[in-house]
Each structure stands twice: as structure tokens, then as C-alpha cells.
Amino acid sequence: MAKPVSIEVWNPNGKYRVVSTKSMPGTRWINLLIEQDVRLEICTEKKTILSVDDIIALIGDKCDGVIGQLTEDWGETLFAALSRAGGTAFSNMAVGYNNVDVNAANKYGVAVGNTPGVLTETTAELAASLSLAAARRIVEADEFMRAGLYDGWLPHLFVGNLLKGQTVGVIGAGRIGSAYARMMVEGFKMNLIYYDLYQSTRLEKFVTAYGEFLKANGETPVYWKRASSMDEVLREADVISLHPVLDKTTYHLVNKERLAMMKKEAILINCSRGPVIDEVALVEHLKQNPMFRVGLDVFEDEPYMKPGLAEQKNAVIVPHIASASKWTREGMATLAALNVLGKIKGYPIWGDPNRVEPFLNENAPPPAACPSIVNAKALGLPSSKL
Ligand SMILES: NC(=O)C1=CN([C@@H]2O[C@H](COP(=O)(O)OP(=O)(O)OC[C@H]3O[C@@H](n4cnc5c(N)ncnc54)[C@H](O)[C@@H]3O)[C@@H](O)[C@H]2O)C=CC1
């Protein structure tokens, strides 16, 4: 028998029962649910990561849908429990859904939602922030000041890397990778080399047009190149940012051998998922190559770091905050809630998960559609004509 879990209840007499495993930013998502006859239960347990047993207790005997978090293990056990409780809808409050076993969800006929688009720019901005922090040694310099060690300007003090004219490498040039590439090319006049399974024509056109603009204004133009292999990016780029999904093809994509291919003074940024880098190999590489720097938002065994990482001065490390702007986090909550609500109400699936703005307009009711259901095809769910 699972232990009871503490909750806060909204609209107790609502017809549909939806559970959110965490309190989420903003109130719009709550209002959108309760206006549509939902009894909403929000878990108020203090512990950060809920166990499968905690979530089973939250689901209970009758539950139409769950809004969950990327820290939770949504596999066979939870989808079976949700299905037994009559549920057909789950949404991660995240775009990444490597914590979800979509095949298990398909088996139990549960729709799986995610929250693309709303976090693209926010996440790219954090990747850009980490790139700058690593290049200009901001964290080391901040620690030095606070320790009272600054006793005057020196020619050699915290010398870092100039980005202008260097090459930025992007691995996984999807929504976030492309947004980051544009920031670095336009903001710092860097050349671009990228690797993705698919061509990013829009990104290429952007860099071409920006290069022509610079040239027309008497400045050095910027260039792009689509690499034929990831190794080409690692060898050529000065700053490399990882933005692929995490799956079997990207697990330990950056390993000991690949770290060795990179320039000795390269900067590596990871705002995708921790296991994309072999973190043990990374710690060793950081120790052996003091001029090599990393900016990490994600870790292989989150929330833990591999031994030795925290001691490396050439690593800038932040706790998975890439999507943490107020607007984005409130928007993620809204999209996750609307995924669950839409499925419960039998709404069709929004046609373009890259264009979710209509769901985020606070001055208008959202479209009658699920913003993004990743297994819509597998479940045969209809597409919206809106
Ligand atoms: N740190 C954070 O807080 C955040 C992390 N993320 C992570 O970023 C990931 C990407 O998000 P989006 O850009 O919205 O997704 P997306 O689907 O638009 O882009 C992912 C890209 O990776 C490419 N890709 C897949 N396998 C690859 C491989 N083996 N080699 C090279 N490229 C490959 C895909 O073709 C695609 O273009 C998410 O799946 C999530 O894990 C997303 C948001 C915030």
C-alpha cells in the first residue's frame, strides 16, 4: 500500500481529476484547468524528486491525467497505474522526454505531451551565457574578487578567449541549437559549423544573409558550414555547444576519444542532457587541459556530479536552469496543462509544435487543441485544422 502524499486541491467538485506532481510557476495553467471543470490536485511534498510509489499514490483509483516532471521515471509501472485509474493523458513539463518510455505509454493508450518552442530562446540564452562565462572566466574572477585577492590590474589577470572571428560549433541544430547559433553568429560575429542529422536551411540562410550584410558594411563576413560528421565540428570549432535530444544515438556522444580531438583551448557547452557527455572522461580531460573550459547546465547523474568536477576551476556549473525564465516556465506550465486538458476533452493535436504562441497569449482563450503530443501518430489521434 503506497504512503499518502500531501496535496493542495483546486475546484474540489470538478468532473475531471488531474494531478500535477509539482507546483508550477504562474496561475494561468491552474485557471485554464479549473475553468474546464477539472478538479486539480497539486502535490505539496517537500522532497524534490518523487518516487514511482509517490506518484502511484497521487494517481490513486481515479485519475484522468497527470502533469509530471523530467526528474520522474515514467515507464511501464506508472502508465499501467494511470491507465487502471482511467487516465489517458500525461504531459512532461519539459520539451525533452527521455524520462518517458513512450512505448509503454502507447501500450496503455496514454498520450504523452511535451512543451516545445516556449523554452527555445531562454535555453539558448543560457547556453550563450555559459559560453561567455567560460570564455571570459567570469566565475573564477568573481570568486577571486570575493576572496579579497584583487590587489590591482595586471596584464595577465584572467586572460580568456575572444569570440569574435572564431568558429562556433553546434551539435544538434534543432530549435534550441539553431537559436543559439544565431545568437553567437550575430552577437559575436562568429563563423558557424554545425552537425545534425537534418539540414537546417533556415539557419544557413540566416548566416549567409548576415555575412552579406557585414560585407556590404565593410566588415569581415561570417560563414557557415554543415559538417559531414560530428568529429569535423569537434576538430574545427573553438566553442562547441551540444543541443541534441538524448537517445541511444547521443548517449556519451562526447567521450574520451572525442574530447582528445578538440582544440586544447576549446570551450564545450552542454544544455541538452547530462549523459550526452561521458562526465568521468570530461573530468579527466579538464584536469589534463587547464586551458580547456566547459559550461554545464546538465549532469550525467543529476542531481549529482561525477567526483572531481566541482573542484575544476575550468568548469562553469549551474543546476539545470537553462529554461528558467519567468515567461518560459509559466508558458511550459500552460502547455503541459493544455496537453492534458486537450486529451481529456478529446481535442485534436495542434499542427505545428514549433508554433505554440496562440496557446501563450494571455489575452485570448487558447485554441481547442493539444499543443504537443509526441505519440499522436502512434495513438492515431486526429490533427487540428486550426
Ligand atoms: N537544459 C535544459 O534546461 C533544457 C534542455 N533541453 C534539451 O534540449 C533538447 C533539444 O531541444 P529542442 O532544440 O527543442 O529539440 P529539437 O528536436 O528541435 O532539436 C534536437 C535536434 O537534435 C538532432 N539530433 C538528434 N539526434 C542527433 C544525433 N545523433 N546527432 C546530431 N544531432 C542529432 C535532431 O535532428 C534535432 O535537430 C531537448 O530534447 C532537451 O533534452 C531543452 C530545453 C531546456
Ligand SMILES: O=C(O)C(=O)CO
Ligand atoms: O525542457 C526540458 O527538456 C528541460 O530540460 C527543462 O526545461
